[in-house]
Amino acid sequence: MKHSLARTALALAATLTLASCGGGGKATFPINVTVFNVLYPGLVLTTNGSEQTVNPPAKNADGSIPPVTFAFANQIEYGEVYDVIPKGANATSLGQMPLHQTCSPGSNTIPFPKSGTAGQLARIELAYTCSLNTFPLGGTIKGLTATGLVLTNGSGTGNTYAASPVLDANQKPTGADIGFAMSPVPYGSTYGVVILTQPTGQVCTLTGSATGTMDDAAEKAGGVKDLLVSCK
Amino acid sequence: MNSSILRAGIVTLACALGLSACGGGDGDLNLYGSVSGVTKDGLVLKNGGSEVAVVAPYLSFQFDSRVATDDSFNIEVAKTPSNVESCTVVNGKARANYYTIAQISVFCQVKTHKFAVAVNGLTGSGLVIVNGADNRAVAPGTTSVAMNPVNEDGAYGVSILTQPAGQTCKVSGGDNGTGAGTMRDTDLNGKVVVSCA
Numbered sequence: 001m002k003h004s005l006a007r008t009a010l011a012l013a014a015t016l017t018l019a020s021c022g023g024g025g026k027a028t029f030p031i032n033v034t035v036f037n038v039l040y041p042g043l044v045l046t047t048n049g050s051e052q053t054v055n056p057p058a059k060n061a062d063g064s065i066p067p068v069t070f071a072f073a074n075q076i077e078y079g080e081v082y083d084v085i086p087k088g089a090n091a092t093s094l095g096q097m098p099l100h101q102t103c104s105p106g107s108n109t110i111p112f113p114k115s116g117t118a119g120q121l122a123r124i125e126l127a128y129t130c131s132l133n134t135f136p137l138g139g140t141i142k143g144l145t146a147t148g149l150v151l152t153n154g155s156g157t158g159n160t161y162a163a164s165p166v167l168d169a170n171q172k173p174t175g176a177d178i179g180f181a182m183s184p185v186p187y188g189s190t191y192g193v194v195i196l197t198q199p200t201g202q203v204c205t206l207t208g209s210a211t212g213t214m215d216d217a218a219e220k221a222g223g224v225k226d227l228l229v230s231c232k
Numbered sequence: 233m234n235s236s237i238l239r240a241g242i243v244t245l246a247c248a249l250g251l252s253a254c255g256g257g258d259g260d261l262n263l264y265g266s267v268s269g270v271t272k273d274g275l276v277l278k279n280g281g282s283e284v285a286v287v288a289p290y291l292s293f294q295f296d297s298r299v300a301t302d303d304s305f306n307i308e309v310a311k312t313p314s315n316v317e318s319c320t321v322v323n324g325k326a327r328a329n330y331y332t333i334a335q336i337s338v339f340c341q342v343k344t345h346k347f348a349v350a351v352n353g354l355t356g357s358g359l360v361i362v363n364g365a366d367n368r369a370v371a372p373g374t375t376s377v378a379m380n381p382v383n384e385d386g387a388y389g390v391s392i393l394t395q396p397a398g399q400t401c402k403v404s405g406g407d408n409g410t411g412a413g414t415m416r417d418t419d420l421n422g423k424v425v426v427s428c429a
Binding site: 185186198 | 360
């Protein structure tokens with residue numbers, strides 16, 4: 001009787017000790033995520049049955065966007081596999097992205113993969129980086145028979161477009177229509193296409209939405225493609 | 233005995249010929265790297281006595297003479313293009329092996345110049361002018377608008393995004409007379425004019 005009482009007490013003590021050591025369960029791993037440059041709402045990331053909505057943070061005083069950091073609600077156990085993806089992402093869909101933005105795994109400072117096995121590394125840490133969607137800006141050049149026409153969209157590397165006339169089999173210019181595209185423009189950005197230099201011996205005029213903003217209407221239309229350069 | 237000496241001699245000779253045919257260097261590693269920020273001729277890099285000019289499309293360089301494994305190399309900027317502020321060589325000094333020669337890059341910073349647009353006769357509110365992605369709301373009474381600086385030899389082209397209430401503004405000046413041109417080697421102040429009436 002005495003013995004069994006003592007045994008029970010021992011067992012109880014052991015249980016208490018275990019409980020105070022962290023429940024006696026296996027080690028678990030939080031899945032830590034950092035998302036850079038979130039400007040618009042809509043991003044939902046998911047893994048192992050957890051979901052996290054990532055909203056744009058308040059801007060810093062200097063106007064920069066601080067990174068958003070979080071850990072998924074469910075921690076995973078040693079040996080469990082994780083794969084953090086935008087909700088609904090599959091072969092044909094990017095999943096739930098922010099409005100006007102696309103986010104992809106990785107960053108300069110956190111180069112770890114979006115998927116892995118808990119315990120591979122001491123800590124599960126991964127990143128997504130979001131960038132603004134860009135849209136085409138272009139149109140048609142009509143009647144160009146000479147060289148030298150250059151269009152520019154303001155300043156900046158790669159913002160100019162030099163046009164050459166269409167030539168026939170005898171290397172004579174035909175004046176046929178030329179489709180052109182400037183560098184794609186990010187959502188929300190303004191653009192202003194102008195003629196930087198006229199072709200030799202011809203005068204071209206530019207009509208259509210040559211100056212504007214890549215706004216919701218332009219996004220819905222898949223970009224601005226109605227610029228018309230008429231050369232005489 | 234005789235034949236073995238002869239064989240060694242022939243092999244040595246063949247090796248020497250083979251090496252000299254390989255471009256004059258005494259090694260088998262090409263010394264190369266990436267280049268960024270260069271828009272025109274003028275960048276010359278040197279490694280000891282050998283020089284290489286960086287040519288269009290100005291994205292990479294490779295010295296003619298090769299280096300041998302464990303040779304020291306020290307790539308320096310000998311000349312910069314006229315529109316470049318300065319260039320820095322990253323990982324340009326090391327002993328040559330397959331790892332170190334794959335790490336060399338040259339970064340150049342193109343000069344920029346201030347760009348201010350003159351505004352005449354603006355009394356209405358709502359005027360927005362753009363130089364591509366660079367946009368500025370212009371208040372009534374403004375006579376000069378500072379745009380973002382523009383790269384030397386880079387293009388600019390000012391246009392009107394939104395006309396002010398009750399007025400119509402036009403852009404003139406610049407190289408082409410309608411507000412577009414190429415940035416030269418000094419600040420461009422008041423040469424592009426927005427006139428409102």
